[in-house]
Every structure is written in C-alpha cells, then in structure tokens.
Amino acid sequence: MSQRxxxxxxxxxxxxxxxxxxxxxxxxxxxxxxxxPTRTVRDPRLTAEARAALERRFGLDKPLVFGTIDAPFDSxxxxxxxxxxxxxxxxSFSTNRPVADVLRERLINTVLLVGVGxxxxxxxxxxxxxxxxxxxxxxxxxxxxxxxxxxxxxxTFFLAIILLIVGSSYFGLPVGGIRTxxxxxxxxAQAMDVARHMLLxxxxxxxxxxxxxxxxxxxxxxxxxSEDYVLTARAKGLTHGRILRDHAMRNAMLPMIxxxxxxxxxxxxxxxxxxxxxxxxxxGLTIFDAVSRRDYPLLQxxxxxxxxxxxxxxxxxxxxxxALDPRVQQ
Amino acid sequence: MxxxxxxxxxxxxxxLAACGAPTAPAGETAPTAPxxxxxAPDAPAxxxxxxxxxxxxxxxxxxxxxxxxxxxxxxxxxxxDGLITVDLRAQAQPQLAREWSxxxxxxxxxxxxxxxxxxxxxxxxxxxxxxxxxxxxxxxDSFALLKDYTSLLESxxxxxxxxxxxxxxEPVANTDERFSALYILPKHIWEPFDxxxxxxxxxxxxxxxxPFKMAEYRPxxxxxxxxxxxxxxxxxxxxxxxxxxxNNGDAMVQALRxxxxxxxxxxxxxxxxxxxxxxxxxxxxxxxxSLSDIFFNVVTPENCPPDDGVCSGHPALQDVRVRxxxxxxxxxxxxxxxxxxxxxxxxxxxxxxxxxxxxxxxVEDYAFDVARANQILDEAGYADTDGDGVREMPADPAxxxxxxxxxxxDQSTDGQRIYELLRxxxxxxxxAIDLTPLDADALTAICCPAFDFDVIYWGWGLGIDxxxxxxxxxxxxxxxxxxxxxxxxPEYDALFQQQLVTIDRAERSALLHEMQEILLRDxxxxxxxxxxxxxxxxxDRFTGFVIDPDGLQNLNSRISLTAITPVQP
Numbered sequence: 069m070s071q072r073x074x075x076x077x078x079x080x081x082x083x084x085x086x087x088x089x090x091x092x093x094x095x096x097x098x099x100x101x102x103x104x105p106t107r108t109v110r111d112p113r114l115t116a117e118a119r120a121a122l123e124r125r126f127g128l129d130k131p132l133v134f135g136t137i138d139a140p141f142d143s144x145x146x147x148x149x150x151x152x153x154x155x156x157x158x159x160s161f162s163t164n165r166p167v168a169d170v171l172r173e174r175l176i177n178t179v180l181l182v183g184v185g186x187x188x189x190x191x192x193x194x195x196x197x198x199x200x201x202x203x204x205x206x207x208x209x210x211x212x213x214x215x216x217x218x219x220x221x222x223x224t225f226f227l228a229i230i231l232l233i234v235g236s237s238y239f240g241l242p243v244g245g246i247r248t249x250x251x252x253x254x255x256x257a258q259a260m261d262v263a264r265h266m267l268l269x270x271x272x273x274x275x276x277x278x279x280x281x282x283x284x285x286x287x288x289x290x291x292x293x294s295e296d297y298v299l300t301a302r303a304k305g306l307t308h309g310r311i312l313r314d315h316a317m318r319n320a321m322l323p324m325i326x327x328x329x330x331x332x333x334x335x336x337x338x339x340x341x342x343x344x345x346x347x348x349x350x351x352g353l354t355i356f357d358a359v360s361r362r363d364y365p366l367l368q369x370x371x372x373x374x375x376x377x378x379x380x381x382x383x384x385x386x387x388x389x390x391a392l393d394p395r396v397q398q
Numbered sequence: 399m400x401x402x403x404x405x406x407x408x409x410x411x412x413x414l415a416a417c418g419a420p421t422a423p424a425g426e427t428a429p430t431a432p433x434x435x436x437x438a439p440d441a442p443a444x445x446x447x448x449x450x451x452x453x454x455x456x457x458x459x460x461x462x463x464x465x466x467x468x469x470x471x472x473x474x475x476x477x478x479d480g481l482i483t484v485d486l487r488a489q490a491q492p493q494l495a496r497e498w499s500x501x502x503x504x505x506x507x508x509x510x511x512x513x514x515x516x517x518x519x520x521x522x523x524x525x526x527x528x529x530x531x532x533x534x535x536x537x538x539d540s541f542a543l544l545k546d547y548t549s550l551l552e553s554x555x556x557x558x559x560x561x562x563x564x565x566x567x568e569p570v571a572n573t574d575e576r577f578s579a580l581y582i583l584p585k586h587i588w589e590p591f592d593x594x595x596x597x598x599x600x601x602x603x604x605x606x607x608x609p610f611k612m613a614e615y616r617p618x619x620x621x622x623x624x625x626x627x628x629x630x631x632x633x634x635x636x637x638x639x640x641x642x643x644x645n646n647g648d649a650m651v652q653a654l655r656x657x658x659x660x661x662x663x664x665x666x667x668x669x670x671x672x673x674x675x676x677x678x679x680x681x682x683x684x685x686x687x688s689l690s691d692i693f694f695n696v697v698t699p700e701n702c703p704p705d706d707g708v709c710s711g712h713p714a715l716q717d718v719r720v721r722x723x724x725x726x727x728x729x730x731x732x733x734x735x736x737x738x739x740x741x742x743x744x745x746x747x748x749x750x751x752x753x754x755x756x757x758x759x760x761v762e763d764y765a766f767d768v769a770r771a772n773q774i775l776d777e778a779g780y781a782d783t784d785g786d787g788v789r790e791m792p793a794d795p796a797x798x799x800x801x802x803x804x805x806x807x808d809q810s811t812d813g814q815r816i817y818e819l820l821r822x823x824x825x826x827x828x829x830a831i832d833l834t835p836l837d838a839d840a841l842t843a844i845c846c847p848a849f850d851f852d853v854i855y856w857g858w859g860l861g862i863d864x865x866x867x868x869x870x871x872x873x874x875x876x877x878x879x880x881x882x883x884x885x886x887x888p889e890y891d892a893l894f895q896q897q898l899v900t901i902d903r904a905e906r907s908a909l910l911h912e913m914q915e916i917l918l919r920d921x922x923x924x925x926x927x928x929x930x931x932x933x934x935x936x937x938d939r940f941t942g943f944v945i946d947p948d949g950l951q952n953l954n955s956r957i958s959l960t961a962i963t964p965v966q967p
Contacts, residue, residue: 101840102843103839104839107842108838108839109466111466111859112861113542113543113866115545115880118540118541119542121542121545122542125597162458163459163617164461164465164598164600174618236658237652243649244643244644244645244649244650244653246619249616249622249642250614250638344646345646346649349617349619360808360837
C-alpha cells in the first residue's frame, strides 16, 4: 500500500516539475525566434516613434532577464513569472485581448471538434481492429487492414478539401465556421446549426485518426489471441463473445490506454490543418497565427496549456496503468 | 463480433443521419440576419437583405488605436466617420463635415459639421468629439497607425457645436488622407481612458456614427453589422453586412460558389477564369493601392546604422550601373504573365497609377534588353573571367556577382516562382542569385536596420496619399528600420521635405514626379508590378456596386455597400 502511494506521489511531483520547467523554457523558446513583434506589420504609417511606443506598451523595452541594479527584477522574464504566479497570462499582442480569454474561447472550439473526432476514431478504430484480429487471414481482415492503412496515410489537407467541396456542393453543408452568422433560434436549433458545421471537419479527423487505433488494436489482440489461456478458453467451449470480452480484450486494451491517454493530451493542440481548411477557430489555428505575429504572451500561454494537458494525461495513463497492471509498480 | 458490427453500423448510421437530416432545411435555416426593424408594408421592393463578405483573416482588434490589419480597417470604415472622405478618384468629399476651407496661411482648416448627427447609442455628435479625438490620438504615442495623422498638430478648437478649427504648426500636404482616415471617436466612451487603458480597450460595442453599427461579434468567426437606416449622409439600402472569416482561400471561393458568401477578394489569380464562367458570379478587376518590390542593399559604410547595422551587402550593388543593368535584364511582362496570369500592370516606382496625377506616368522605364544589360556590365569592367557564366568584380576576380536573395515565404505563395524567373532572367546578364526563403519576421531581422542581405522581394500596401511610401527611401529612415534599401540621396531628401509642405496639388505633383525619376535613375528598387484588385460577387444576390475603371476599386468599401440593393428573385 505504501509502495503504491509512494509511486503516485513521485509521479505527481515529477509532473509538477515538468510543468515548471516548461513554463520557464517557454519564455526563452519564442524569443530565440528571429523577428520582432513590433515589426510584423509592414505599413507605411508605422513610424519608428510608433514602434518605440508599442515596445513600451508590450513591455519589450525592459531588459530580458535581469533589470538594472536598482530594480533587478524589473525585466520581461520576472514580469512574466510574476504574472504567471498570479494566474495572469498577459495581453495578447496581436488580438489586444487577455490571453486567458482567447485561450478559453479557442479551447472550447478545439475540444469540441478534436474531442469528438478522436472519440469517434477510437470507437470505430477499436471496433475495426477487433473485427480484423478475430477474422485474421480472411478477406474481411485484409479489407479492414487496407482501409486502415489507406486512411492513415491520407494527407489531412487533401482529404479535408475534397470532403469540403463534395459536402458543400452536394449535401448543402456549410463551407466553414462554427455557426451561421445571424442565426437565431432556440437552443436545440442552435446546437443543430453547430452540428451541421462540425460534421465535415469531424469526419475528416475521424477518418485520418482511426487507422492508428485500428492497427494497434488489431496487433495487440492478435498477440493475446495466440496465448495459451485463450486456447484453454476455447477448449472449455466458451462462446466467441465471452472469450473476446472476458479473456482477450482486457489484456489487449493495455497498449490502447497509453495511446488514448497520449492522444487525448495532444487533443488540446487542435489540428492546424483541419482547422485551417474548415475555418474552425481552434487552438491550432490560433498558435499558427500567433507565431507569425510573434505574439509572445499568446504563445507562452498556449504552450503552457499544452504542457499541462500532456503532462496530466501522461500521469493519468501511468496511474491507470498501475491500477490495471500491478507489475508496473515494481 | 456481431455486437461490434452493430456498433459500427450504428456509428455510420449516426454519421449519415447527421449528414442527411439537416440538409433539407439548410436553405431556410441559413438565413441572413433578421431585419432590425420590420419593413414598412409600402417599402420599395429593392431594399433589405444582408450581404455576407468573405475574407481570409479576421480583424485583429476593434480598437482603432491598436488595429493593424486591413480587415479591421474595412470594418472601421463602415462604423466610423472621418471629417471628410475620398472618392474612387482620390478626391476629397464631405462626410461629418458639410464643408471646409483652409486659410491663406495653409495651416488653419475650418470644418462645418452636419447638424443633428448622433452616435449609434443616441448621444449627439458635436465638434467637442472631433476636438477630443484629435487631442487624444495626438497624446497617445502607442496609437500606432493613427498617431502619424496628428503630427505637426498645433491646436483643435470647437468654437460652437458644428464648427471645428484645426491648426498645424506648418503647412501639411497630406490632409486628404489625414482628415479621411482619422476616425472620429465618441468622447463619452473614450474620455475615461489613460493611454494604457485606451490601448487595451477591446471596444466590442464599437459606438460610431457611420452607416452601419455593431450587432454581433465573434472573434475569429464573423462580425455582423446592422444598417443605420436614418444615417445623416448615406443610409444603406441593405439591412446589414456580415464579415465572415475563411482561413483558407480555396474554401472561401467554394463558399462564393455555394452562396454562403456574396462578395470576396479573389485569393489567387488561378481561380479568376473559373469564376468568370459561373453564371451567377461577377468578377471585377481594377486598380488597387499595392505594389510588389525588389530592393537592393545599397547602404554605404558611412550610413551603416551604428547599433544594429551588419551591412554585409554585395559590393557590386554599390555601383548604380550594376543595378541599372539588372533593371534592363528584368522582364516585368514575363513575371506578370507567369505569376499573375497577366492580371497586373508593369511597375515603375513607389507611387501607383491609382494615385492619379501624382503618378509619374510620363517617365520611361528601363526597357527589357539583355544585350544592353550585358553591354553596361562589360563597359563597367564586370567580366566573367573564369567562364562559369557568372561575372566577377573588376578588381577582385575571387568575388562573383552572386547575390543572396530572399522573400517572405509565409506571405508570398508565388515567391518560389518569382525567384526562378528572376534567376533565369538575370543569369542572361551574368548575375546569379541564391535563394534563402525566410518568414516575414526572420526577413525583417536581416533586412532593416541590419542590412544583412543583397536582394529581397517583398510588397507594400499604400495609403491614399501619393507620398505615403516615398519616405522609406529617405536617409533619416536608415537607422530606424523603415528604410529597406538603405538608399541615401540629399537631393531626394530635400524634395521629400519640400513636398510635405506644398499644398498646391500641381506643384506638389511636380515634386513627386521628380522624386520618382530620381528613384528610377538610381534603382534602389525594381517594382515588378502593380497588382490589380480582383473581387467577385454574387450577381444573383446584389446589384449596384460602384465601379470606376479609372478610379480605385474596392467593392467592400462604404461607397459600394451603401449603394447596393438586393436582386429580387
């Protein structure tokens, strides 16, 4: 018992340390990029004086790490850390809004799209993997494998634009966005409006992602199905369904849990390609634009969010693993 | 196993259902905004409707003091009023001001405002608001793009509610741009802010006095404006405007085809022909205020910025004959034909034909003439001594005329193509270029004021004022990072200062012509083309866009959006 809680405490401590390390690294990471946030716009009206004023407004006129002797902590770095400790992520340079507001809004969009896409891919992928493994060597297996490999290797951008053109030309689906501008109606009608907009991007994501789940599920299940205890179960005369459910699936799910936890962690990062084609204002797109505007506060905030979610998902997987497989604690 | 198959079927059925079911009412459930006021029964037939305009970027912010992107200014133009406006021929026209005059000293401008104007929230708009706006922006250095319009401002007086007197400390030539682009902001909204608070103000309600007012804003998605049907000057015929964001150009074109949007800026020239063949789409091509530019690093050692300067430009670029030879070796028409599919006009200088009489149309450009280019370089002593097809420096055979070349890889999709064409064209004259694509920020880092490059291809959007870009070649801008080429010429600098204070249009145009001739002679820049504005709209939905073949084109300008009417089915 104490061994187990030791493990959990150690694991959580490690996760916390990782987050602090990345928070510090983030500050320097984006400032290593060449370029200057006050010069990303080429406009004849942006005079040298105006740029200097912008630098002051963004706090970029302060020293990078250490300030002067009188105020050694009056620097960009310590102001960033100080804000972070108080939960203040700063003001985004490019959108002129608090970073926390931008991230919250975009995070919801992303989790809606990528979350549903991932969930569908996981369910369908696992189902296909099970079918293929159970019917190993049959045309059904070959067909499923082919579909899995094909969809997995499709370029996201290509599939997205094809689905977009077909869906909008022949099925009356929207070309982009999350909702119809100016749409009014009750909550259900609004939800249906969002669902209509979600359909094509979700379908794209599901198709692109299901292959990896299918392939891993299939090979994990094949491993298990060749075990002696499955043979024993067959010999006992158990039905196919019971062998699968009680003996094979439980063990075959272990590698899936790792994969699912990892991908769920990365879900927050969104999908730049799908978001771009379907004009879905999620986090992926936001990061992309923030890089080109050298929007340090927004980048720092977004990467901190990624770090936290990936680290937490990993920690959750490890803990879950420990619960499912007692050997892990050793 | 059966269970799993059933699950699969269920998922597929769900997908199909979601796909199929809402399709039928799509036509009806994608309505444009419901009219703010129920139309009177006897209203004329050709009003109403909400036009949806697609764009490939969202406004960055609705705060005019903090915005940079053209998408934000497109919105401000509809929601806010300037004292005056400019028409498609860049001539000043009334807006908030009914009439105006300048005193004999050329410094004092008196404006008479329309009577009874109100802000969108009902508060009366008076000369106090104008005085407040000018003084606020003059005092806020960080109001980046507006601040410059208040330079040399001496005082703003509001002797009575409809009279404004603006005095500059010197005569100012670019008043048309200043008075039209400086949006008058409501004093009762902005007065409480200090500079920091004003900069961070999100302004989501955007109270203005223009013909459209804020209805709904979803950052990154869309912005919906309602028409102000009782606007004092230009009440719109339509009920509203929606600016809708498409992060992908191909998707936006598709949205025009399916009728999801009514008007777009055509994102790539390759779709012009397919769109022209669509029955319900009209493509309009005209003059814009933008140019592409190729600039050389011509900064001299004595002008190298002491703090930031690297100044590693190729020594041959210091020789004007080399630059002139390269100009002769550049086939602008081929660039236009291949890159723009013919939809462009050969460029000349940092002023565009859209600027009217200020454009030096009489000046002759360097003819595309490879023989002449080679002759110039031969005579100047740049010989190809080792026979590898690339010339070498006269006194230094170890240094070849091999130039570093970069373009903004994240902004220019045609950059690679342009590089290949230039490489082949200039190779004919024995000048080689090596490509390093860099994103715009990285490009800025080597460009200016570092001057750590040889040749860069880039582009500019220009203001209404013909001299809006001519200051980037003045000597004083070399250390500031504004000057890209590092060009310096005291004669040019003097002319620039002189035109700033020359009010007489003809006199000023003559000065601007002289400046353009100097730039053409010294070739710090080669302007390959003036791009054309290409827009497409649904002619089955709206009609009445204001189009002037000899003027500037902008179908989503206020001029068009207050004139259009819906097409009755």
